[in-house]
Amino acid sequence: MAKIIIVYYSMYGHVKTMAQKVKEGVDSVGCAEAVLYQVPETLPEEVLKKMGAPPKDADVPVIKASDLADADGIIFGIPTRFGMAAAQMKAFMDSTGGLWQGGKLAGKPAGIFFSTGTQGGGQETTAMTWLTQLVHHGMVYVPTGYHTPKMFQVDTPEGGSPWGAGTFAGADGSRMPSEFELERAKLQGEGFAKVALALKSADA
Numbered sequence: 001m002a003k004i005i006i007v008y009y010s011m012y013g014h015v016k017t018m019a020q021k022v023k024e025g026v027d028s029v030g031c032a033e034a035v036l037y038q039v040p041e042t043l044p045e046e047v048l049k050k051m052g053a054p055p056k057d058a059d060v061p062v063i064k065a066s067d068l069a070d071a072d073g074i075i076f077g078i079p080t081r082f083g084m085a086a087a088q089m090k091a092f093m094d095s096t097g098g099l100w101q102g103g104k105l106a107g108k109p110a111g112i113f114f115s116t117g118t119q120g121g122g123q124e125t126t127a128m129t130w131l132t133q134l135v136h137h138g139m140v141y142v143p144t145g146y147h148t149p150k151m152f153q154v155d156t157p158e159g160g161s162p163w164g165a166g167t168f169a170g171a172d173g174s175r176m177p178s179e180f181e182l183e184r185a186k187l188q189g190e191g192f193a194k195v196a197l198a199l200k201s202a203d204a
């Protein structure tokens, strides 16, 4: 059984909704199971209140760096801030120095999915700039590529790219992931689990 960790930050629920679909995809493969975690919050309560952030989910545990060590693969769910990852995600990665020194994540597959407010708001730059985290840990980036013919056909704005599944929250945050974006999130989970299983069996 391959254990896949899906670790995300989600202030308004878009990334969380995508994370649940990615999990569905991983779990559908058989011999693979995804576990959801959220990263610790770094903003003070009063700032969160001003930003209109709802309370965090009690049902998703908050991750510690050591939780990553026994994963067979890690998928990162990232909301965009100013064209790159939300600082909460980076703050969590900054707590993984011990794992990095011990090479504990080296060789593990890693995927990325994301959410921006708008088209052109930084879906690909968020993924690209996150690669530094993976490279320094020696992780193996698993993109989705054009994993469904529908990616060539969309005529309405849809989030995501060959870098990973994605969604648009809309300028006011009111848009929720579309059916196509959720389908891609599930496909990403499926494809990722297959790669993780192959790497795990090659390692056995």
Ligand SMILES: Cc1cc2nc3c(=O)[nH]c(=O)nc-3n(C[C@H](O)[C@H](O)[C@H](O)COP(=O)(O)O)c2cc1C
Pocket: 009, 010, 011, 012, 013, 014, 015, 016, 079, 080, 081, 082, 083, 084, 115, 116, 117, 118, 119, 120, 121, 122, 169, 173
């Ligand atoms: C401080 C801040 C910076 C943001 N920067 C961007 C940005 O550069 N591009 C963009 O499209 N959206 C930006 N957004 C919108 C977020 O990406 C959006 O709220 C998020 O993807 C929603 O995901 P969530 O519901 O999981 O939190 C920003 C939001 C905040 C609060």
